[in-house]
Amino acid sequence: MARRPMMAANWKMNKTVTEAQNYTAALLPRAADAEGVDVAVFVPFTCLHEVGRMAEDSPVIAGAQNFYYEDSGAYTGEVSVPMLKDVLARAVLVGHSERREIFGETDTLVARKTKRAVEADLLPVVCVGETKEERDSGGMWEKVSGQVSRVLEELDEVGGDGIVFAYEPIWAIGTGDTATPDDAQDAIGRIRELLREERGEDFADGVRILYGGSVKPANVAEIMGQNDVDGALVGGASLEVDSFVELIEAARPGDSEDG
Ligand SMILES: O=C[C@H](O)COP(=O)(O)O
Numbered sequence: 001m002a003r004r005p006m007m008a009a010n011w012k013m014n015k016t017v018t019e020a021q022n023y024t025a026a027l028l029p030r031a032a033d034a035e036g037v038d039v040a041v042f043v044p045f046t047c048l049h050e051v052g053r054m055a056e057d058s059p060v061i062a063g064a065q066n067f068y069y070e071d072s073g074a075y076t077g078e079v080s081v082p083m084l085k086d087v088l089a090r091a092v093l094v095g096h097s098e099r100r101e102i103f104g105e106t107d108t109l110v111a112r113k114t115k116r117a118v119e120a121d122l123l124p125v126v127c128v129g130e131t132k133e134e135r136d137s138g139g140m141w142e143k144v145s146g147q148v149s150r151v152l153e154e155l156d157e158v159g160g161d162g163i164v165f166a167y168e169p170i171w172a173i174g175t176g177d178t179a180t181p182d183d184a185q186d187a188i189g190r191i192r193e194l195l196r197e198e199r200g201e202d203f204a205d206g207v208r209i210l211y212g213g214s215v216k217p218a219n220v221a222e223i224m225g226q227n228d229v230d231g232a233l234v235g236g237a238s239l240e241v242d243s244f245v246e247l248i249e250a251a252r253p254g255d256s257e258d259g
Helices: 017-031 045-055 081-086 097-103 107-119 132-136 140-154 181-199 201-206 220-224 241-251
Strands: 006-010 038-043 061-064 091-094 123-128 164-167 208-212 231-234
Touching (some): 006 241, 017 038, 017 045, 017 241, 038 091, 091 107, 107 123, 107 140, 132 140, 140 181, 164 181, 181 201, 181 208, 181 220, 220 231, 220 241
Parallel strands (some): 006 038, 038 061, 061 091, 123 164, 164 208
8 A cells, every 4th residue: 555655754852933934935935846745843842833833724833842631620730631732733742762762651641642643633653663772682572562562552442543653763762873774674674564454454554653863865865765664763863854755856756765
């Protein structure tokens, strides 16, 4: 099944509102030409409303980088799904490794957030991946399969067709140390196989799985050329519009190495 590619920018903790406005104004006309690719931009809460408003009538998907699964209440510092929708977010990152490693998010919290996003029709991009130590000790698959399975378990009641996963080996994030295209295909192919075993052929074929970790214009074509890789979640190389647009263009169907 041909899945629609996705190219996603994760600005992380970068950009003021003015910088976000300038970036979005430059991106929108150029992303409009990106036929066949879903373009998403995951931005800090402080500029989400502005990016959401500017992108509202465009194909560009404005997204948040985090949220909490309760809708309201005494959760100081947190932001809920209704609040994200109110500022025009259409997607959200869930369980990015920086949330898991720095802020202690557990597999259970990530799974509950994913369920809440699905229920609210906010597209979750669920991040999974192993540390260098886990990879070196042969524990990559135990870690990644555990993260994916916990999410699937939580989604039992709500389905979750169309959710997006992002495989991001932690050792490749922001290090310039990209996984080889074979490593990316191996991990992502195994994730898809797990989805097939747990939820059947149609679900597995429909879920997009992105790769993340030091993706840049110089390596994107090779990564996108892998059979099971449906796009990329990009940090550093998404911060400049020119470089992000190069990545979007490389994701267009027919532009990747194997088609
Ligand atoms: O969300 C994006 C990933 O953490 C990758 O970041 P990076 O492209 O700067 O390595």
